[in-house]
Amino acid sequence: MxxxxxxxxxSSTLNTDDVYMEVPDDPPASFIVIDKTGGGEENLIxxxxxxxxxxxxxxxxxxxxxxxxxxxxxxxxxxxxxxxASLETDYNFTDSRxxxxxxxxxxxxxxxx
Numbered sequence: 001m002x003x004x005x006x007x008x009x010x011s012s013t014l015n016t017d018d019v020y021m022e023v024p025d026d027p028p029a030s031f032i033v034i035d036k037t038g039g040g041e042e043n044l045i046x047x048x049x050x051x052x053x054x055x056x057x058x059x060x061x062x063x064x065x066x067x068x069x070x071x072x073x074x075x076x077x078x079x080x081x082x083x084x085a086s087l088e089t090d091y092n093f094t095d096s097r098x099x100x101x102x103x104x105x106x107x108x109x110x111x112x113x
Contacts, residue, residue: 002039002046002048002050002081002109002111002113003036005079005082005111005113006076007034009072009073009076009079010032010034010069010072010073013072016032018031019032021034021035027055030055030056030061030065031055032052032053032055032065033053034050034051034052034053035050035052035053037049037106044112045083045111046110046111046112046113047109047111048108048111049088049106049108050106051104051106052104052107053093053102053104054068054102054104055100055101056102059092059094059101062101062103066090066104066105069105070087070105073085073087073107081111081112082111083112084108084109085107085108085109086107086109087106087107089105089106090104091104
């Protein structure tokens with residue numbers, strides 16, 4: 001599952017356990033959430049659009065964590081499963097409902113499991 005591959009990559013590269021597939025019930029001040037927003041397959045090669053949300057106690061914390069995520073994703077193709085990881089966009093994505101600061105980086109990923 002590409003989400004688990006990305007979760008493992010970010011956890012190990014950033015040296016943190018604060019990478020999740022959903023917002024935890026009791027979240028730490030700063031954490032990362034991975035969300036697959038689309039995908040497909042052609043000639044046995046998978047493609048996925050992955051949104052990586054970086055939460056922080058302040059806007060600056062969220063922005064800095066987002067920069068760390070982007071740096072970590074530059075080495076994603078070192079995984080034997082990921083052929084390419086292209087950053088499509090990243091932006092301030094503060095959650096207006098919960099008033100939590102977050103940034104979001106969206107990647108197009110080609111992979112084989």
